[in-house]
């Protein structure tokens with residue numbers, strides 16, 4: 376039995392009671408929008424849960440089945456897709472959390488996306504290029520996308536936010552979702568906020584026919600997951616990527632036992648460099664995205680206190696091991712994006728000859744990749760901080 380054979384059974388089981396629906400007539404589209412999630416990691420599975428809960432509650436607005444593309448692997452001999460579709464738990468990447476039965480794990484990326492009106496991307500960003508190559512020319516040309524990825528695309532040509540890479544490669548408009556959202560907390564329905572950013576495209580087909588900001592709010596907002604929708608796609612994307620570099624440095628401070636004041640100093644300078652980077656290279660960004668949105672300062676705080684990047688940085692400091700080793704020991708296959716982003720940011724700023732304007736990003740790179748002693752971090756950031 377394929378994943379799709381199961382869909383009709385699942386929709387029957389999940390028909391919601393009439394009282395669940397809070398949809399107003401103006402929100403009912405010509406045909407319910409179909410959402411697909413690409414990725415099934417810690418956050419991928421969590422956002423699939425969030426979206427699936429909303430699809431159940433809004434049957435006139437959203438298709439009842441949420442396909443989740445799963446990078447197939449075997450867990451004790453069983454396929455992960457089979458485990459998710461029968462036990463409704465992602466035992467590897469989100470253990471202990473019951474996924475709604477309308478989340479259907481699909482191992483074939485093209486099949487998962489083929490009928491989707493909205494594709495929600497959720498994979499560690501080092502895998503994005505390969506995913507987009509497989510999807511190119513195969514998605515509904517009227518589909519829209521949201522990137523939940525926290526990373527950047529750096530090449531010889533420059534630096535892109537990932538929503539723009541998705542738009543360019545697939546030819547579909549792509550916004551972003553980013554916020555102070557540690558997946559295990561959101562998965563347990565602990566209250567938090569997030570930011571969704573979306574530009575209504577020039578080829579918008581009209582209300583009821585196309586995804587707009589209100590549809591996105593309905594798709595992602597939950598009583599425990601408060602969504603604020605704005606326009607600044609580049610701003611929330613950059614904030615989500617660059618905070619991972621700062622979190623690595625905050626982890627070094629934790630591991631060295633330097634205390635809260637030192638960590639706050641690193642976070643302060645980190646926020647300053649994040650904004651400086653955005654102003655220099657993405658002038659369309661708004662500074663207030665960094666200082667007022669969940670995707671800005673709040674994500675920086677939560678990441679530096681409870682995220683995977685800070686834990687990897689701390690482990691490196693405590694055990695004197697390389698970042699990749701710490702990632703393997705701590706994360707059981709999950710990804711520490713800060714390791715890649717630190718390198719990508721360094722390479723981009725070096726190409727542009729502006730690395731000296733970013734002393735925290737620079738020293739974090741030197742610690743991870745060049746064996747620079749982390750105890751000397753203050754010397755580097757004190758000196759650099761006076762330059763601008």
Ligand SMILES: NC(=O)c1ccc[n+]([C@@H]2O[C@H](COP(=O)([O-])OP(=O)(O)OC[C@H]3O[C@@H](n4cnc5c(N)ncnc54)[C@H](O)[C@@H]3O)[C@@H](O)[C@H]2O)c1
Nearest residue numbers: 415416417418419446497498499502524525557558709710
């Ligand atoms: N975890 C969080 O708390 C959180 C919160 C917000 C945003 N994010 C962002 O969401 C994105 C996805 O993170 P995540 O936590 O869902 O993933 P994760 O770190 O749990 O990564 C594991 C995922 O990578 C997949 N994978 C492994 N090898 C692969 C391959 N060769 N090709 C494709 N996929 C492969 C695995 O199947 C699994 O789904 C990242 O950019 C992350 O920064 C994460």
Ligand SMILES: O=P(O)(O)OC[C@H](O)CO
Nearest residue numbers: 554555556557682683684
């Ligand atoms: O666990 P991290 O460090 O990847 O951070 C996860 C999220 O980005 C926090 O919002």
